[in-house]
Amino acid sequence: xxxxxxxxxxxxxxxxxxxxxxxxxxxxxxxxxxxxxxxxxxxxxxxxxxxxxxxxxxxxxxxxxxxxxxxxxxxxxxxxxxxxxxxxxxxxxxxxxxxxxxxxxxxxxxxxxxxxxxxxxxxxxxxxxxxxxxxxxxxxxxxxxxxxxxxxxxxxxxxxxxxxxxxxxxxxxxxxxxxxxxxxxxxxxxxxxxxxxxxxxxxxxxxxxxxxxxxxxxxxxxxxxxxxxxxxxxxxxxxxxxxxxxxxxxxxxxxxxxxxxxxxxxxxxxxxxxxxxxxxxxxxxxxxxxxxxxxxxxxxxxxxxxxxxxxxxxxxxxxxxxxxxxxxxxxxxxxxxxxxxxxxxxxxxxxxxxxxxxxxxxxxxxxxxxxxxxxxxxxxxxxxxxxxxxxxxxxxxxxxxxxxxxxxxxxxxxxxxxxxxxxxxxxxxxxxxxxxxxxxxxxxxxxxxxxxxxxxxxxxxxxxxxxxxxxxxxxxxxxxxxxxxxxxxxxxxxxxxxxxxxxxx
Numbered sequence: 176x177x178x179x180x181x182x183x184x185x186x187x188x189x190x191x192x193x194x195x196x197x198x199x200x201x202x203x204x205x206x207x208x209x210x211x212x213x214x215x216x217x218x219x220x221x222x223x224x225x226x227x228x229x230x231x232x233x234x235x236x237x238x239x240x241x242x243x244x245x246x247x248x249x250x251x252x253x254x255x256x257x258x259x260x261x262x263x264x265x266x267x268x269x270x271x272x273x274x275x276x277x278x279x280x281x282x283x284x285x286x287x288x289x290x291x292x293x294x295x296x297x298x299x300x301x302x303x304x305x306x307x308x309x310x311x312x313x314x315x316x317x318x319x320x321x322x323x324x325x326x327x328x329x330x331x332x333x334x335x336x337x338x339x340x341x342x343x344x345x346x347x348x349x350x351x352x353x354x355x356x357x358x359x360x361x362x363x364x365x366x367x368x369x370x371x372x373x374x375x376x377x378x379x380x381x382x383x384x385x386x387x388x389x390x391x392x393x394x395x396x397x398x399x400x401x402x403x404x405x406x407x408x409x410x411x412x413x414x415x416x417x418x419x420x421x422x423x424x425x426x427x428x429x430x431x432x433x434x435x436x437x438x439x440x441x442x443x444x445x446x447x448x449x450x451x452x453x454x455x456x457x458x459x460x461x462x463x464x465x466x467x468x469x470x471x472x473x474x475x476x477x478x479x480x481x482x483x484x485x486x487x488x489x490x491x492x493x494x495x496x497x498x499x500x501x502x503x504x505x506x507x508x509x510x511x512x513x514x515x516x517x518x519x520x521x522x523x524x525x526x527x528x529x530x531x532x533x534x535x536x537x538x539x540x541x542x543x544x545x546x547x548x549x550x551x552x553x554x555x556x557x558x559x560x561x562x563x564x565x566x567x568x569x570x571x572x573x574x575x576x577x578x579x580x581x582x583x584x585x586x587x588x589x590x591x592x593x594x595x596x597x598x599x600x601x602x603x604x605x606x607x608x609x610x611x612x613x614x615x616x617x618x619x620x621x622x623x624x625x626x627x628x629x630x631x632x633x634x635x636x637x638x639x640x641x642x643x644x645x646x647x648x649x650x651x652x653x654x655x656x657x658x659x660x661x662x663x664x665x666x667x668x669x670x671x672x673x674x675x676x677x678x679x680x
Contacts, residue, residue, distance in 0.1 A: 191215035212230070238495070263297050268294075271296065288332065302330060338363050404420050442485060467493040473487070519581065536633065542587070542589075546626075577593075601631060613626050
């Protein structure tokens with residue numbers, strides 16, 4: 176509790192928005208993670224309130240904690256693989272940035288030894304007589320590919336030499352301008368088993384790496400620019416049921432239409448030698464539905480100046496993406512009716528108004544159920560909730576997907592819709608809404624008669640920003656309710672049971 180109070184004070188000292196995660200204990204004693212997001216609200220009477228939306232964040236938080244544990248496990252796994260793993264800078268010394276414990280165990284040194292004896296330079300760890308051969312070999316292989324294989328000797332701490340084979344991928348420079356190479360290192364000192372056994376060992380290493388990547392949700396794709404063919408890694412094909420090689424046309428057909436442009440743009444940038452930013456796309460899985468992936472594409476391997484292939488790393492983010500979408504949906508929805516809640520209704524309307532083109536016309540309906548308290552008192556709150564849901568369904572049936580419908584209070588709703596500028600269209604729509612919702616509904620075999628009152632404000636005539644329109648519609652609703660009749664009132668005219676009356680002053 177002390178942490179929560181202190182954190183809220185700290186964040187309020189920096190701005191008007193608060194976001195905090197903490198645990199609460201349920202009645203059965205189970206701790207649950209929740210997330211609170213709040214904003215400071217300054218009311219017209221000068222009072223200040225902190226309005227907080229609380230979301231059950233237990234699943235997402237526990238998943239985050241699991242990921243942290245997985246990261247610890249991955250580090251442990253890398254350090255205990257029977258092959259060595261390293262990352263070096265692509266400079267004259269091959270400056271070491273990471274070296275796995277398994278590689279250290281192979282040569283008998285500690286990280287401190289590497290720093291003190293070899294100055295964190297992998298070139299110094301290569302037997303001196305082999306260094307020039309290694310450099311020449313790397314430069315020759317880089318002419319045709321960014322994946323290189325090196326064989327050399329390295330001195331161990333006990334004085335004997337081991338023969339090592341390193342398979343490395345040279346990556347484009349990162350944001351810091353540094354190129355890095357990531358490598359798998361294998362002890363090939365014992366060659367008595369012959370060439371076949373060495374080849375088999377290399378295959379086992381590749382399979383082992385692929386299995387590790389699969390546990391991380393990582394897969395690979397290679398696009399051959401010359402043949403226009405796409406090849407996925409074996410683990411991707413096995414998990415998601417894709418064939419070994421497909422045309423780019425077939426791949427594009429399997430990608431969600433909204434994501435095709437992002438893939439085309441990234442491949443175009445890669446062709447031009449630009450490292451594309453990672454992006455997300457939905458891929459249709461055979462026999463299933465669309466699946467979310469994160470894609471990172473490298474600039475192409477080149478044969479001379481000619482781009483040959485593009486390599487992409489694919490990460491499975493479907494579960495995480497859908498969990499976030501569900502959390503976002505819950506934070507935006509009214510739990511009783513399934514409509515938008517007050518905060519998100521206002522945000523959606525504001526966004527539309529901010530981007531409204533000249534000549535646009537919109538109408539804001541504020542709708543209130545007449546005598547709703549009596550319904551709750553007579554039939555109970557459960558019946559009242561049923562009435563709210565039925566009313567929400569009726570309103571949704573009168574408007575399209577592009578219209579905005581939200582519940583902003585106990586029995587109050589907002590509807591925001593566009594129209595052609597003729598107020599008679601709004602009057603007709605109001606009559607349609609009234610007829611649709613003002614009808615008997617059955618709750619527990621009892622007939623409940625509904626009537627509603629509506630206040631309507633038009634953009635831009637009654638206001639060009641949200642709160643002006645809101646106040647105009649609220650004032651019109653107040654006038655309609657004051658007459659105690661089933662009907663609607665525009666900001667400038669009243670319509671009750673289809674009869675026009677002059678507005679109340």
